[in-house]
Amino acid sequence: MHIYRSHVLVCAGTGCTSSKSLEIIDRLEKGIIKNKLEHDIQIVKTGCFGLCAEGPIIVVYPEGAMYSHVSVNDVDEIVNEHFVKGRIVKRLLSGSTEGENNSYETADFFKKQKRIALRNCGVINPEVIEEYIAYDGYQALGKVLTEMTPEQVLDVVIDSGLRGRGGAGFPTGKKWLFAAKAAGDKKYVCCNADEGDPGAFMDRSVLEGDPHSVIEAMAIAAYAIGSDQGFIYVRAEYPIAVKRLYIAIDQAKKLGMLGDHIFGTDFSFNLELRLGAGAFVCGEETALMTSIEGKRGEPRPRPPFPANQGLFKKPTILNNVETLANIPVIINKGADWFRAIGTKNSPGTKVFAVGGKINNTGLVEIPMGTTLREVLYDIGGGIPNGKKFKAAQTGGPSGGCIPAEHLDVPIEYETLIELGSMMGSGGLIVMDEDNCMVDIAKFFLEFTVDESCGKCPPCRIGTKRMYEILDRITKGKGEVGDIEKLEELAETIQSAALCGLGKTSSNPVLSTLRYFRHEYEAHIIDKKCPAGVCKELLDYMIIADKCKGCTKCSKVCPSGAISGKIKEPHIIDQSKCIKCGACLDACPFVAIIKK
Numbered sequence: 001m002h003i004y005r006s007h008v009l010v011c012a013g014t015g016c017t018s019s020k021s022l023e024i025i026d027r028l029e030k031g032i033i034k035n036k037l038e039h040d041i042q043i044v045k046t047g048c049f050g051l052c053a054e055g056p057i058i059v060v061y062p063e064g065a066m067y068s069h070v071s072v073n074d075v076d077e078i079v080n081e082h083f084v085k086g087r088i089v090k091r092l093l094s095g096s097t098e099g100e101n102n103s104y105e106t107a108d109f110f111k112k113q114k115r116i117a118l119r120n121c122g123v124i125n126p127e128v129i130e131e132y133i134a135y136d137g138y139q140a141l142g143k144v145l146t147e148m149t150p151e152q153v154l155d156v157v158i159d160s161g162l163r164g165r166g167g168a169g170f171p172t173g174k175k176w177l178f179a180a181k182a183a184g185d186k187k188y189v190c191c192n193a194d195e196g197d198p199g200a201f202m203d204r205s206v207l208e209g210d211p212h213s214v215i216e217a218m219a220i221a222a223y224a225i226g227s228d229q230g231f232i233y234v235r236a237e238y239p240i241a242v243k244r245l246y247i248a249i250d251q252a253k254k255l256g257m258l259g260d261h262i263f264g265t266d267f268s269f270n271l272e273l274r275l276g277a278g279a280f281v282c283g284e285e286t287a288l289m290t291s292i293e294g295k296r297g298e299p300r301p302r303p304p305f306p307a308n309q310g311l312f313k314k315p316t317i318l319n320n321v322e323t324l325a326n327i328p329v330i331i332n333k334g335a336d337w338f339r340a341i342g343t344k345n346s347p348g349t350k351v352f353a354v355g356g357k358i359n360n361t362g363l364v365e366i367p368m369g370t371t372l373r374e375v376l377y378d379i380g381g382g383i384p385n386g387k388k389f390k391a392a393q394t395g396g397p398s399g400g401c402i403p404a405e406h407l408d409v410p411i412e413y414e415t416l417i418e419l420g421s422m423m424g425s426g427g428l429i430v431m432d433e434d435n436c437m438v439d440i441a442k443f444f445l446e447f448t449v450d451e452s453c454g455k456c457p458p459c460r461i462g463t464k465r466m467y468e469i470l471d472r473i474t475k476g477k478g479e480v481g482d483i484e485k486l487e488e489l490a491e492t493i494q495s496a497a498l499c500g501l502g503k504t505s506s507n508p509v510l511s512t513l514r515y516f517r518h519e520y521e522a523h524i525i526d527k528k529c530p531a532g533v534c535k536e537l538l539d540y541m542i543i544a545d546k547c548k549g550c551t552k553c554s555k556v557c558p559s560g561a562i563s564g565k566i567k568e569p570h571i572i573d574q575s576k577c578i579k580c581g582a583c584l585d586a587c588p589f590v591a592i593i594k595k
Contacts, residue, residue, distance in 0.1 A: 005040040006083065009059040011122065013048035013208045014201070014240055021056040023072050031079035041083055047209015049122035051109050052362035054094055059122070066107060068094040109360055112378050114341060116349050117165075117202075117325040118365045121209030126244050129251040132212040138257050140331035141216050144223055145263045153224040154180060157327070159335035161347035166192055166283075166320030166425050167398075167500065169346070169413040175317055178307035180225040182315035187227040189218050190311060190318040192288055193234035193241070196280035197396030198447060200427035202351040203321035205363055207234065207241035210325065211248035215271060217319075217327035219258065222269045225317060229270055233288050236275040245273055280397075280451035283425075284499045285318045286310075287453065298455045299499035320425065322351050342368030346412035350423065352394075356430040357383055364428075366411070373407040376430060387432035391515070395424030397444045397451075398504035400511025401437065420511040422504065436533035437516040438523055442470040444508040452502070459502035462493040466509060474534040478524035483513065532594045535579035539595055544569040546591035553583035553592060 010016075010025050025043060032041050049057050054068030058078070065088050067078065074092055081087045094107060115121075124131040132138070144153050158173030179187060191214060195203040207214065218230045234242055249271055252258040260268040274292045281287045282297040289311045291297035310316025326348060330338050339347045346368040352375065355361050359381030366375060372392060376382065383389050391401040400421035402409075409415050413423050431440065445467045454460040466489050469482050490506035497503045513520060522528050529537040542553070542562075547569040554562040554570060561577040564570030572583070584592045 002039070004042040007042050007044055007061045009044045009046045009061070009122065011047070011049050011055060011057045012045040012240075013205055014238075015048065015052045016056040017240065019056045020072055024056055024058070024070060024075055027072050027075040028079065031076060032083065035079060035084055037079075037083055044125050045127070046123065047121040047126050048205040048363060050113075050118065050205075050363040050365075051094070051107070051360060053360050057094070063088065066094040067092040108381070109362075109379055112370065112374055113365050114349050114367050115365050116329055116341075117206060117213075117322045117351050118363065119210070119329065120213065121205060121363075124210070126209050126211055127247050129212060129248065129255060129257075132210070136328075136332055137212055138216055140328035141219050141223075141257065142263050143331060144220050145265045145267055150180065150224045150226065153220065153331070156331060156335050157224070160330045160338040161335075162323065162326055162330060162338065163346065163348075163413065164319060165322035165326075165350065165423075167423075169423055172319060172323055175307060175319075176221060176224050178305070179315045179317045182308045184315040186229070186312075186314045187222075187225055188311040188314055188316040189222045189225070189227050189230040190289065190292070190316060191218060191230070191232040191234075191324060192283060192285070192318055192320040193232055193238075194276050194283045194288060195235065195238075195321075195425060196278070196283050196451070197398075197425055197427045198444075199353060199355045199429050200396060200425050201353050202363060202426045204238050204241050206321050206325050206351075207238065208244055211241075211244050212252065213325045213328055214321055215248055215252055215258065217324035218271060219262065219269045220327055220331060221317060221319070221324070223267055225315070228268050229272075231272050231274050231292050231311070233274045233276055233282070233292055235278050237278055242273065242275065249273070279453070280447075281453040281499075281501060284501050287499070288318065289316065296453075298453045299501075301498065322426070343410065343412050345414055350411065350426060352426045352428040354380055354428045354430065356392075357387065357389075357432040357435070358430040359384055368412045369410040371408050371410055372402060375411070375428070376407070380430070383430070383432050387434065390431045390433050390435055391437065391440075392431065393421075393429040393440065393444070393508070394427070395422040395504075395507070396427045397448045398422060398501060398507055399424045399427075400507045401431075401440070401515060403515040405515075420514050421507065434531055434533070436474075436529050436531040437512040437519050438470065438474055438529075439531075439533050441509045441512045442467065442474055445470060445505070448501075448505045452505075456496075456498035456502060458493045458496040459498070459505060462489050462497075463502075463505050465489055466493075466506065470509070473520065473523045474529070475536040476523070476527045476534075478520075480524065482524060483517070483520055487513065538579050539574060540572055540577055540579065540581070540583060541593050541595060542570050542572055543591050543593065546589050548589050548591070550588065552586045552588065556582040556586045558582065 056070045058067040081089050162172045163169040193203050276282050279297050282291050284299050286300040287297040306316045342348045349365050351365045391403045393401050449463050449467050452459045490510050493506050549567040559576050559578045561573045
């Protein structure tokens, strides 16, 4: 085996490839060949490192130097300075690193994280099965097939306390146990990789960076419940994830990790991909299974539950990508090890896709019980431009907003529900003082209206009526009594909708009403948007004392609403103003305000 002097890890996940990381890899390879370093330096095409705000990222070992915002034009300098001369290029080092070595391991972004589901992302080449095996890959599958009974596997997963990472947090072991006990000549194991929440990309990153962890976990699950067939349902909009899954499945078959008589035992397991067309409702388990069957993805009434009658009316278990990624580690290290992480009721870690008004956008994996303040400020680097934190939306369209007053509440399933939100799959959208909470609720509800399958009237009609009320409120046409109508509609939808997505669709409205009712009242009664977001409720004003008469505002105004002589204060005709904000952006003297 050849030993290289340096390993150069380059992110080849969706975010970095969109910023030309593949071209960076090509330039690196050419530079290495040019300097005759091909026997000294190995390029490793990895998955996402997590710190998406600083991509494309390159990490060079053994130094652990993490270069961020790397462009193709920076590559030659890295090759000549670092690879040839052994000098770290300090100007390209990540802004989140500290210390003399400027090491990847010392980055503030990673200090409070505990990477279990993301353990191999940014570490291995996901298209090389031998690299996964080198990091204990398929060891757990070998262990369960040669040393454990299905019942013992179920006991370990139950004892670990692992809860589903894709929604309400149902205990994974119990779900497996129900399917194992269900009568049926055929059983199925399914993976939900649909991930339709706005701002969520946790599952995509695991599939792109560590697809074998999911394949291994599904084989373990199949052994535990008595299944020989699995399906991964992944949205077609994830081309890199799909490609790497196909590669991983093919490699696993060739090495005997999938197929007949795995590890020389009587256990056989086959795995297929099914591509989804991007319907949000297909994230709901029964709709997903209906889609796999080749039918329109619509939820089914429950009971019967999938553990008894799921895919093709056979006993079926469905877990999302992150849930499954935990399984091999739990088998290898034991239930007690996993339970020692997190909290009593929510053991382990949770991956969040952190986005919005935050400096360090990206993937974060934290022990359950970590506070929102730690995520936002210690890991996320705080709010940009000195703005004040206002709220964080967790759980996507099914979740709710957590306001600043609850920054120090530990993140776990029950506490989020108590706050009017939910864990969901793990999207975390950060908002600052410039966000309008009525507009935020409208955004998520508009998404739900568009994505509703339309099967049940409470969701199909109820969410539409709620959106119409919100739309009126944000346009200055709200009426006294609208808040009560929203609450009544929300309660009806919660109690009468067919599936979990419908039942939780009103959460963004209810949580914003709970914590930001005064903003709704300002929109309805005062006809003002306190955050200055809702255009119909804004007035753009020129402060005469600050206006120098430079005419830049009048030149960019598309409606001719601004008038005035050169070097004299200008005025805005409110009857002509279309509230576009072009004048505000153009004014060099901060003489224009919106109120």
